[in-house]
Amino acid sequence: xxxxxxNLWLIPALPLVAAGLSALAxxxxxxxASSLAILSMAGALVLSCIAFKAALAHSGSGEAANQIFNFRxxxxxxxxxxxxxxxxxxxxxxAVMLVMVSFVSLLIFIYSTGYMAHDENFTRFFCFLxxxxxxxxxxxxxxxxxxxxxxxxxxxxxxxxxxxxxxHKPSAAAAAKKAFITTRIGxxxxxxxxxxxxxxxxxxxxxxxxxxxxxxxxxxxxTAQTTVFRLTVAGGIGLLIFLGAVGKSGQVPLHVWxxxxxxxxxPVSALIHAAxxxxxxxxxxxxxxxxxSASPDWFVGVAPALKVVTWVGVIxxxxxATIAVAQxxxxxxxxxxxxxxxxxxxxxxxxxxxxxGMFHLITHAFFKALLFMGAGSxxxxxxxxxxxxxxxxxxxxxxxxxxxxxxxxxxxxGVPLFFSGFWSKDEILHHAxxxxxxxxxxYLGAFGAFLTAFxxxxxxxxxxxxxxxxxxxRTTGSEQHTVAHGGEPASExxxxxxxxxxxxxxxxxxLPLVILAVFSILLGFIGTxxxxxxxxxxxxxxxTMNMSRLAExxxxxxxxxxxxxxxxxxxxxxxxxxxxxxxNANELDVLERVRPDIFHLLRNKYYIDEIxxxxxxxxxKRWAQACAILDDLIVSGLVHLIAxxxxxxxxxxxxxxxxxxxxxxxxxxxxxxxxxxxLSRLQDGRVQNYLRVIGVALIVLVLFLLxxxxx
Numbered sequence: 001x002x003x004x005x006x007n008l009w010l011i012p013a014l015p016l017v018a019a020g021l022s023a024l025a026x027x028x029x030x031x032x033a034s035s036l037a038i039l040s041m042a043g044a045l046v047l048s049c050i051a052f053k054a055a056l057a058h059s060g061s062g063e064a065a066n067q068i069f070n071f072r073x074x075x076x077x078x079x080x081x082x083x084x085x086x087x088x089x090x091x092x093x094x095a096v097m098l099v100m101v102s103f104v105s106l107l108i109f110i111y112s113t114g115y116m117a118h119d120e121n122f123t124r125f126f127c128f129l130x131x132x133x134x135x136x137x138x139x140x141x142x143x144x145x146x147x148x149x150x151x152x153x154x155x156x157x158x159x160x161x162x163x164x165x166x167x168h169k170p171s172a173a174a175a176a177k178k179a180f181i182t183t184r185i186g187x188x189x190x191x192x193x194x195x196x197x198x199x200x201x202x203x204x205x206x207x208x209x210x211x212x213x214x215x216x217x218x219x220x221x222x223t224a225q226t227t228v229f230r231l232t233v234a235g236g237i238g239l240l241i242f243l244g245a246v247g248k249s250g251q252v253p254l255h256v257w258x259x260x261x262x263x264x265x266x267p268v269s270a271l272i273h274a275a276x277x278x279x280x281x282x283x284x285x286x287x288x289x290x291x292x293s294a295s296p297d298w299f300v301g302v303a304p305a306l307k308v309v310t311w312v313g314v315i316x317x318x319x320x321a322t323i324a325v326a327q328x329x330x331x332x333x334x335x336x337x338x339x340x341x342x343x344x345x346x347x348x349x350x351x352x353x354x355x356x357g358m359f360h361l362i363t364h365a366f367f368k369a370l371l372f373m374g375a376g377s378x379x380x381x382x383x384x385x386x387x388x389x390x391x392x393x394x395x396x397x398x399x400x401x402x403x404x405x406x407x408x409x410x411x412x413x414g415v416p417l418f419f420s421g422f423w424s425k426d427e428i429l430h431h432a433x434x435x436x437x438x439x440x441x442x443y444l445g446a447f448g449a450f451l452t453a454f455x456x457x458x459x460x461x462x463x464x465x466x467x468x469x470x471x472x473x474r475t476t477g478s479e480q481h482t483v484a485h486g487g488e489p490a491s492e493x494x495x496x497x498x499x500x501x502x503x504x505x506x507x508x509x510x511l512p513l514v515i516l517a518v519f520s521i522l523l524g525f526i527g528t529x530x531x532x533x534x535x536x537x538x539x540x541x542x543x544t545m546n547m548s549r550l551a552e553x554x555x556x557x558x559x560x561x562x563x564x565x566x567x568x569x570x571x572x573x574x575x576x577x578x579x580x581x582x583x584n585a586n587e588l589d590v591l592e593r594v595r596p597d598i599f600h601l602l603r604n605k606y607y608i609d610e611i612x613x614x615x616x617x618x619x620x621k622r623w624a625q626a627c628a629i630l631d632d633l634i635v636s637g638l639v640h641l642i643a644x645x646x647x648x649x650x651x652x653x654x655x656x657x658x659x660x661x662x663x664x665x666x667x668x669x670x671x672x673x674x675x676x677x678x679l680s681r682l683q684d685g686r687v688q689n690y691l692r693v694i695g696v697a698l699i700v701l702v703l704f705l706l707x708x709x710x711x
Contacts, residue, residue: 004051005067008088011047011098012137012151014040015130018126022127033123034113035131041106044137048098055095056537064089065540066207068143089143089206092538093354097283099141100362104275104369105133108511112267114508125165125265132158136276140283145194145204145213148287149550152190152248152280156183159277162266175260181275182257186247193240197291199224200233206287214290223295231304234294238305241288242312249281249342252316258339262331266376269331273338274369282345282361285309286354293353302437310350314441314448318342319606321451322542325458325604329386330375333459337412338446344428352431355535359527362534366523367411369422370516374405377505377513378463388459390583393468397502402464404513411520413453413570416563417552420524425449426562427527427535431556449562450569457573466581470502525625527638529555599672636697 018040022033058067068088116125135154141150157180164176198204200217202433203211210217222234231239245251258278261291262269272278285292292305320339329331341364349357379386381398397401411421429449432442505511527534529549536543549555576590592599650691 001069002054002067002526003602004054005088005090006069007239008051008141009138011044011066011102011141014043014047014134015137015307016134017131019127019134021128022123022631024424025123027121027123030117030122034109037565037623038106038109038113039128039377040077040111041102041131041133044133045099045102045106045185046103048095050089050573051310052095052099054091054582055090058539068207070143070205070208073228084146085144085203085205085208086142086147087205088141092320092540093286093358094140095281096358097279098137098535098539100131100365101136101275101279105136105271107515107683108267108271108369108373110269111509112265114506115267115376119265121165125162128161128165129267129271130275132162132271136280139166139280140275143206145197145206145288148284149190152244152284153187155277155280156248157189161263162262162268162272165264165268169263172263175257175263178260179257183247183256186244186254189240190244190247193237193244196233196240197222197237200237201333206516219290219294222291225284232295232383233303234291234438235303238288238292238303239308242292242305242309244280244284246282246312247281247672248284248340249278249346250316251281251312251343251346252319255316255320255339256612257439259332259335259558259605262335265646266331266372266379270369270372270376273335273372275365277678278338278342279361279365279542281348282342282357285346285349286358289354289495290350302435306350309346309559309627310435310437310441313343313348314444315343315349316445317347317448317476318451319343321448321455323605324455326599327588328389330378330388330391330459331372331386333388333455334368334371334375337456338453339701341368341412344425344445347432347445348428350426351435351441355538356427358533358538359427361410363420363424363523363527367408367419367515367520370404370408370513370520371412373513373516374401374408374705377509378400378405380505380509381502385470387585388462389582389587391463392468392581393464394468394502395464397468398504398667400504400510401513404510404517405464406460407517407520409456411524412564414454414562415570416559417621418521418524420520420522420567423528426559429562430555434556446561446565449566453566453569454573457570460575461573461577461581463579467583468502469582469585474570477707491531509700520614561627616646624639663702 005139015037018036022029025032045143054067057063057267057652058065059293067090068087070085070103073084073086075083096666102403109126112125112129119125129230132155135151135158139148142151160176160180163179167171167176194204194473200222201213203213205212208215208443212218219234222237223232225233227233227236245253258273262271292309293303296303296306296501302513320336320343324333324340327336343362345357345360347357365368377398378391378401379395381401382391408475409417411419413419414422414425414475416422429445431443432445433439435441525531529552530547531543531545533543550559588596589599
């Protein structure tokens, strides 16, 4: 066994130690906290690269590709079988995720040193950031669903701490609670699936020399039994675990927390929305894919759980993309874009398998981190402005941010050939087109790709082109913006003083943008049809270069269709927003002027939050009020009535006891005592008294006899 396999725990341990030391440091220790965090992530990246090299060199496919190290954790019974065992797992999927998470996190850590430089809680921020990265890295290496779940919950905890980092802002505190509670709904289903899996297989280890829950012996047991609607146990467990992924990866209907997560500092948004927390749900489905894909339907050859994964992903992709069209907050647009792209990843897992979904996850991590960090650079350069209607013309003031942001935008839109998003998105659409169940995921996915190109073009033209509108003041429209770094909510009225001119961000922020921009281009070439290295790598096969695959009719047709869709979206965005930029932030949107009803519906997110507020939060409040009324009027009244009855009975009992029982007993005792006192005089021990009594008795006897003789 390789050294790195036994010591995979060192990868999450490094940022965990950094978090612990930062927690003990004083708040002003900025350089210590940031240096420690960055060095720990650099060390984690080095170890991840060593693990990647080991996975690359390890031969074999399927279960043979897994290198495991399991050990006993604690015992809960007397027998040998009553041990909880956990361990580490190194395979190609683990290696890819380790490198991606540690590399992107390292860049975000470096970026944070500039973005959070003036925050008074700088040390605490890096403590939470390191703990977050440690939890995510621990989740990736876990060879046990139990250890996976522990790290999963730690990710949820640290996301709560980071989203609500500026806790003095009511919106940030509310967003943190919303994220924590919403994801717990999915986590409950995840926990139930985990318990059910353990009850059926007796283990939560993924791989254990043929006895793991993802290996053939366990899968045979899970597929041999059926539950309701003829669904196999594997399908039921897979759906419960998938519900956990729905919560963590912001899928409909548990997507509502993710857009609000932007209330945290921008580096947190980049970390959560790109490389870590939201990717955890997709990674979970990929990790337990043998269970989710078990027992395929005999008619179409697709497992029922995979159908659910696909349709949920498709609906989420289109649903979130339509909402992004009508948003004006630069980070909120990217947040809904993340929800949409996560839907694409789930669709990729459903229609194409692990390699297809994970390829888009990897490429998306880089260009979405680039976009969020670019948005943070824009906000920083615009003095905390987040409304895209109040920006404009920033390409002249922020050339590096503009160039890198444009690359991220084109990668997200899927501009053909030179950008990674084109190849990963096309791979999903290609498999959706070949899906045996239905063609609708392909059509809806194509529509989602069109919307992505459209709303990103709208955003870029609003932010970087036209005239700078910052001097016209902040106008928030229907949205409420708050100043980053702990400021107060922005005014809804123009400022009386002109704000300072926009400026480029420092090198600590722009250098990570440049690096991410390079990877947003290059990563696509490891998964093209001509050289599908990434897909073959995950499958344990050798990829060969063959340019003729690009000319195959099916591939070429889909590439052309996808390219046309993207250019139509970009062209429509330019036609509506690029030809003539808005003059001031108070202007109605072009779409709002055409169809204000639909535009307001999209801007208000289909009123999903309001529906949830009324249906669930409001219902909970009404139920609590009903319980309070029940408690006050019925339960408390009944308790008081019973108390009064008991008090009354006790008073009656006391009266009877005092007036009848006690007095009768006391009088009887007094009579006995008095009689005894009189009788005691007859035996006082004096002979003369006895003689007197005898004399009196004789006199009485004589008188009685005489009276009798006379008679």
